[in-house]
Amino acid sequence: MITIKNYINGQLIDPISKNYIDNYNPANGEVYSLIPDSDGNDIELAYQAAKTAFSSWSKTSLDERSDILLKISELIYLNLDKLALAESIDNGKPLKLAKRVDIPRASQNFKFFATAIMNFASESHEMPGVALNYTLRRPIGVVGCISPWNLPLYLFTWKIAPALAAGNCVVAKPSEITPMTAFLLSELCIEAGLPPGVLNIVHGLGGKVGNEIVKHKGIKAISFTGGTSTGEIIAKTAGPMFKKLSLELGGKNPNIIFADCDYDKMLKTTLLSSFANQGQICLCGSRIFIEREIYDKFKSDFVSKVSKMIIGNPLNDNTQIGAIVSKSHKEKILSYIQLAKEEGGTIIYGGNEVKLEGELSEGFYVEPTIIEGLKHDCRTNQEEIFGPVVTITPFDTIDEVLMYANSTEYGLASTVWTTNLNKANYVASELQSGIVWVNCWLVRDLRTPFGGMKSSGIGREGGFEALKFFTEAKNICISY
Numbered sequence: 111m112i113t114i115k116n117y118i119n120g121q122l123i124d125p126i127s128k129n130y131i132d133n134y135n136p137a138n139g140e141v142y143s144l145i146p147d148s149d150g151n152d153i154e155l156a157y158q159a160a161k162t163a164f165s166s167w168s169k170t171s172l173d174e175r176s177d178i179l180l181k182i183s184e185l186i187y188l189n190l191d192k193l194a195l196a197e198s199i200d201n202g203k204p205l206k207l208a209k210r211v212d213i214p215r216a217s218q219n220f221k222f223f224a225t226a227i228m229n230f231a232s233e234s235h236e237m238p239g240v241a242l243n244y245t246l247r248r249p250i251g252v253v254g255c256i257s258p259w260n261l262p263l264y265l266f267t268w269k270i271a272p273a274l275a276a277g278n279c280v281v282a283k284p285s286e287i288t289p290m291t292a293f294l295l296s297e298l299c300i301e302a303g304l305p306p307g308v309l310n311i312v313h314g315l316g317g318k319v320g321n322e323i324v325k326h327k328g329i330k331a332i333s334f335t336g337g338t339s340t341g342e343i344i345a346k347t348a349g350p351m352f353k354k355l356s357l358e359l360g361g362k363n364p365n366i367i368f369a370d371c372d373y374d375k376m377l378k379t380t381l382l383s384s385f386a387n388q389g390q391i392c393l394c395g396s397r398i399f400i401e402r403e404i405y406d407k408f409k410s411d412f413v414s415k416v417s418k419m420i421i422g423n424p425l426n427d428n429t430q431i432g433a434i435v436s437k438s439h440k441e442k443i444l445s446y447i448q449l450a451k452e453e454g455g456t457i458i459y460g461g462n463e464v465k466l467e468g469e470l471s472e473g474f475y476v477e478p479t480i481i482e483g484l485k486h487d488c489r490t491n492q493e494e495i496f497g498p499v500v501t502i503t504p505f506d507t508i509d510e511v512l513m514y515a516n517s518t519e520y521g522l523a524s525t526v527w528t529t530n531l532n533k534a535n536y537v538a539s540e541l542q543s544g545i546v547w548v549n550c551w552l553v554r555d556l557r558t559p560f561g562g563m564k565s566s567g568i569g570r571e572g573g574f575e576a577l578k579f580f581t582e583a584k585n586i587c588i589s590y
């Protein structure tokens with residue numbers, strides 16, 4: 111049994127309480143490691159280490175910081191197989207996906223921000239004959255980063271890398287449900303020579319140790335990715351303390367398919383945007399709207415493709431649908447399928463829990479599920495399910511589909527399929543979401559602003575937006 115340790119002041123240590131929580135392998139439902147059940151005392155230790163480290167880390171040259179972050183990026187890449195296996199076992203996602211997406215992207219996050227900081231510049235504003243203003247951007251101090259379980263190392267590093275690149279010291283908490291790759295990252299940070307205290311990773315429960323990060327007076331900014339209701343709790347604590355806040359929250363994303371789309375590309379991509387990572391990606395398109403003239407064709411082709419998807423051992427090469435991350439999340443997904451039936455929906459494919467044979471018989475698996483016949487404003491179509499469940503709905507006009515798409519409280523991402531450029535531009539401009547993909551999905555340029563509108567969050571990550579978030583701007587005005 112592996113015992114995960116906290117990474118504080120450059121050391122891998124036990125939680126002060128010596129208490130641990132069980133960590134499950136969702137593929138077989140067994141406990142396979144122990145996680146520190148950290149509390150406020152561990153956060154205080156981490157904070158003091160970060161505070162001490164800040165005075166020198168914030169003054170390192172950009173070159174020096176960049177070099178260390180590049181070293182971490184390289185080590186992640188060199189350990190790709192080990193990290194991908196750990197991610198798959200901890201999360202239930204297909205190993206192939208972890209190898210192709212999660213771990214390469216974690217390495218890329220460090221590489222991207224190691225180089226971005228070398229190109230980051232601040233503005234100057236001249237008032238001719240009067241004065242010159244210039245903006246200084248300085249690291250904030252000790253910042254908190256809290257991330258979810260769906261893309262564990264990918265999203266953890268997406269926060270940590272810009273925070274460190276900008277010269278901050280970090281107290282970070284991965285999800286207690288998927289802590290393993292964050293633990294392995296701490297070993298790589300030691301190997302890379304990251305000075306003690308610059309990054310501290312404290313494991314444990316969100317409502318306990320996560321909350322201690324949020325309410326700590328010395329931690330000046332919180333970058334959080336997770337559910338909207340957790341974001342609300344965090345905002346209630348951090349808001350009155352005037353902390354800088356970046357909240358990347360839930361979504362209920364529309365996938366809008368017009369009859370004039372590139373049909374084959376759309377169908378292939380829609381399979382992924384619906385069910386990749388068991389539908390547990392905040393950017394998955396869970397509400398599919400199809401122009402009526404191709405509705406029946408789409409329905410039969412989509413069901414045919416989905417019925418061929420292989421559900422199974424996440425470690426097998428041909429598995430397309432792995433395990434759901436936890437027993438409680440599996441139950442939440444099944445309860446939404448039940449709700450869809452009560453709301454009058456018809457399950458046209460899937461809808462059931464899957465029991466695998468042999469040693470995986472206690473794992474958490476759900477069939478990819480397609481539901482039709484629901485109103486756009488019912489709970490199934492308004493609330494985030496975050497699993498392998500999509501609804502399909504026909505539409506007749508652009509105004510109608512825009513009304514459906516924009517009817518939820520969320521505004522994270524949308525996908526539009528059409529070969530008509532004017533239509534694409536119009537629909538994209540009217541959609542209430544932070545990201546719109548036209549004729550593609552999950553294509554990511556790390557320089558672009560990333561984040562949601564409405565209840566999907568506040569602030570943007572990515573590119574210089576992240577470096578702006580993790581720095582404090584100061585205007586200096588010099589009279590001529």
Ligand code: NDP
Pocket residue numbers: 256257258259260261265283284285286287314315316317318319320321324335336337338340341343344358359360361391392494496522562566567
């Ligand atoms: P949660 O909100 O439950 O948890 C996110 C993180 O916050 C975890 O580390 C959790 O710890 C911690 N946490 C929980 N309660 C508190 C608290 N009171 N104070 C501080 N920290 C806390 O989200 P999930 O992990 O369930 O992730 C799924 C959600 O994340 C979905 O809603 C999804 O849409 C969203 N998401 C959004 C993305 C975006 O970019 N907008 C990207 C990916 C996911 P613990 O695990 O121990 O509870």
